[in-house]
Amino acid sequence: xxxxxxxxxxxxxxxxxxxxxxxxxxxxxxxxxxxxxxxxxxxxxxxxxxxxxxxxxxxxxxxxxxxxxxxxxxxxxxxxxxxxxxxxxxxxxxxxxxxxxxxxxxxxxxxxxxxxxxxxxxxxxxxxxxxxxxxxxxxxxxxxxxxxxxxxxxxxxxxxxxxxxxxxxxxxxxxxxxxxxxxxxxxxxxxxxxxxxxxxxxxxxxxxxxxxxxxxxxxxxxxxxxxxxxxxxxxxxxxxxxxxxxxxxxxxxxxxxxxxxxxxxxxxxxxxxxxxxxxxxxxxxxxxxxxxxxxxxxxxxxxxxxxxxxxxxxxxxxxxxxxxxxxxxxxxxxxxxxxxxxxxxxxxxxxxxxxxxxxxxxxxxxxxxxxxxxxxxxxxxxxxxxxxxxxxxxxxxxxxxxxxxxxxxxxxxxxxxxxxxxxxxx
Ligand code: URA
Numbered sequence: 001x002x003x004x005x006x007x008x009x010x011x012x013x014x015x016x017x018x019x020x021x022x023x024x025x026x027x028x029x030x031x032x033x034x035x036x037x038x039x040x041x042x043x044x045x046x047x048x049x050x051x052x053x054x055x056x057x058x059x060x061x062x063x064x065x066x067x068x069x070x071x072x073x074x075x076x077x078x079x080x081x082x083x084x085x086x087x088x089x090x091x092x093x094x095x096x097x098x099x100x101x102x103x104x105x106x107x108x109x110x111x112x113x114x115x116x117x118x119x120x121x122x123x124x125x126x127x128x129x130x131x132x133x134x135x136x137x138x139x140x141x142x143x144x145x146x147x148x149x150x151x152x153x154x155x156x157x158x159x160x161x162x163x164x165x166x167x168x169x170x171x172x173x174x175x176x177x178x179x180x181x182x183x184x185x186x187x188x189x190x191x192x193x194x195x196x197x198x199x200x201x202x203x204x205x206x207x208x209x210x211x212x213x214x215x216x217x218x219x220x221x222x223x224x225x226x227x228x229x230x231x232x233x234x235x236x237x238x239x240x241x242x243x244x245x246x247x248x249x250x251x252x253x254x255x256x257x258x259x260x261x262x263x264x265x266x267x268x269x270x271x272x273x274x275x276x277x278x279x280x281x282x283x284x285x286x287x288x289x290x291x292x293x294x295x296x297x298x299x300x301x302x303x304x305x306x307x308x309x310x311x312x313x314x315x316x317x318x319x320x321x322x323x324x325x326x327x328x329x330x331x332x333x334x335x336x337x338x339x340x341x342x343x344x345x346x347x348x349x350x351x352x353x354x355x356x357x358x359x360x361x362x363x364x365x366x367x368x369x370x371x372x373x374x375x376x377x378x379x380x381x382x383x384x385x386x387x388x389x390x391x392x393x394x395x396x397x398x399x400x401x402x403x404x405x406x407x408x409x410x411x412x413x414x415x416x417x418x419x420x421x422x423x424x425x426x
Contacts, residue, residue, distance in 0.1 A: 006030070006040040013047035021060050028064035032163040041167065042174045049179035055226060058181045062227050065189035068163035072110070072139070072195040077146050079108040082198040082286035084278055085191055087183075087220070088120035090208040090347035091245035095123045095153060096259035097267075097275050097297075100305035102282050103150030105291035109282075110146055112156040112194050116356050116364070119208070119347030121252065124155055125356075129253035129322055129366035133315030151309045161189040169360075180216065184223040191233070198234040198285035200278055201225070205422060206243030208343025214239065214422065221425045234285040239423040240274060244341045244376050247271040251355040251369015251390070253321040263303040268375075270420055272297075277421055324367040324390035328397050332380040336410040341376050345407020346387075352400040353391040365392050370404065377414050 004026045012019055019027075027044065030036040053061065074081050082102060086092055099109045113135075116122030124135045135155040137145065145152045158165075164186050171177045191199050203211065203221040211217035221237035228235025247268040249258045261267040262275060279293035296302045310317040350356060354365035371388040374380055386408060389400050 006036045006044075010040060010043045010047060013044060013051055016051050018054055019057055024057065024060045025064050028061065028068060028163050032068045032166060038170055041170055042176070045167070045171055045174060045176040045179065045182060048181055049176050053181035055223075058185055058223060059227060059230055061181065062185040062189050062192070065161050065163045065185055066193045069161050069193060070159040071193045072160075074108075074110060074143070074146070074195040074197070076143065077108045079106060079150060080198070080286040080288065081110055081196045082107045082200070082282040083110055083191060083194065083196040084200045084202060084282060085187055086202040087187070087204050087210050089204040089242040089246060090120060090343040090350070091247050091250040091255065092121070092204070092242075093126060093247065093249070093255035093259050094202070094271065094274055094278060096126065096256065097262040097271070097302065097306075098278055098282075099151045099153055100263065100309055101275065101279050101293055101296055101302040103309075104296040104301040104305045105279065105283055105293050106288050107283060107286040108146050108150045109152070110142070110194055110196055111151075111153040112160065112190065113153055114156070115360070118358075119344060119351050119356060121250070121255065121350070121356060123153060125364050126252045126255050127153060127315070129256055130310060130315040130317070131319040133310060134313050137313065145309075145312050149305065149308045149312055151305055153309070154313065156190060156194075161193050164189050178210075180220050180223060183210070184220060184227060188224050188227040188231075192228070192231045196233060198282060199228050199236075200281045200285060201235065201237035202274075202278060203237050203239050204242035205239050206241055206343060208245065208347050209242035218423070218425065225425055236281050236285055237425040238277070238281065238421055239425070241418055241420050241422060242343050243418070245343050245346050245372065246274065248372045248375065249369060250346055250350040250372075251353070251367075252364060253366045254369040254371055254390070257321055260306070263297065263306050265298050273420055322367040324369075324392060326391045326394040326397060328389045328401065329385045330387050330389065330401060330404065332382055332384045332386050332410055334382050334410055336380060336412050337414040338374045338376050338378050338380060338386070338408070339411035339415045340407065340409040341372065342407030345403055346370055346372075349389065349400040349404035352403055353389055353396050354393070367392060368396070377417060379414075380410060
């Protein structure tokens with residue numbers, strides 16, 4: 001592969017042209033090898049953000065990112081495989097109950113996850129609050145656990161789409177994360193390289209999501225479904241509401257505890273609804289349309305898989321979870337109904353409490369987070385607890401409280417109910 005000058009590739013896109021297959025293959029490979037410099041890739045990413053890409057360019061870019069690393073071969077796994085990806089939200093712990101639930105219904109779930117950055121939490125950070133649990137698995141152990149337990153949630157290896165790892169870090173500091181072609185190719189290159197046969201995308205819409213508007217969320221979802229389908233992955237997307245946090249907890253250990261409630265047959269209605277809806281989509285896409293996930297939650301089979309999955313990675317599913325040293329309860333100042341509980345505000349509060357990180361090398365607190373005592377639509381009396389702020393360090397609480405207070409409102413009449421699942425794109 002060879003023969004291009006990075007500056008010509010940049011100029012082509014800057015001027016609104018279409019990149020050739022050869023240009024795309026070259027620039028992605030040369031960037032991964034360090035031959036194209038960060039400043040050149042930054043300029044190209046900005047040109048892509050401003051000019052966009054054709055569907056053919058996005059498909060080729062995704063293929064080049066997949067080819068920058070290894071593709072996992074799941075053909076030895078004796079069950080159909082199905083995975084889920086969420087574009088990230090506040091209180092989005094769905095992967096935790098969903099993965100063992102879908103495995104309990106007969107599919108294998110190869111869930112390669114990441115850590116959180118900013119106000120949205122990461123699945124691995126949440127699971128690391130379980131004493132002993134380890135995120136790192138080599139390929140051999142990953143495949144063995146997938147075959148034996150049917151469920152794995154672990155860190156993606158360095159050889160999975162390495163071009164994306166490098167490019168994502170660059171986009172993060174150059175204001176180019178928001179380009180739909182780059183988001184779609186970033187997510188789908190990792191999921192296709194992971195080798196799953198079926199994929200359900202949970203594309204979040206609202207204040208706590210990447211995509212604040214329905215139009216951009218829809219465009220992202222359509223682009224990703226097309227990419228998956230073109231690579232023979234049965235792909236479906238749901239657009240779901242992220243204007244308010246999911247469930248009653250935002251943080252790490254608190255979200256694990258809530259997930260265990262769901263696996264015990266309880267838990268908040270919205271978390272149960274989204275878990276079951278995504279499970280049905282995954283099982284359908286995996287060719288298991290007669291499976292009954294509701295029953296698997298009720299009869300304890302999903303919980304059995306959860307325990308095996310946690311134990312297989314060194315965790316103790318019965319061990320007590322870390323508890324925060326400092327707690328502050330914020331109460332309603334008047335009677336009425338909770339009208340607004342803004343996902344972004346609560347996400348920032350949890351982050352300020354220590355549940356999230358500002359830079360990717362920062363540690364997170366297992367015990368910090370927000371526990372919601374009331375959800376939108378709930379009636380309240382003056383003095384009732386609205387939410388609880390938890391931290392390891394009392395000094396973190398005032399700034400977190402200021403963020404949360406700005407996002408919570410009480411009105412005299414109940415707000416209109418909004419649907420959780422907004423649209424399905426297949
Ligand atoms: N998540 C990803 O993996 N990549 C993006 O570009 C955005 C969100």
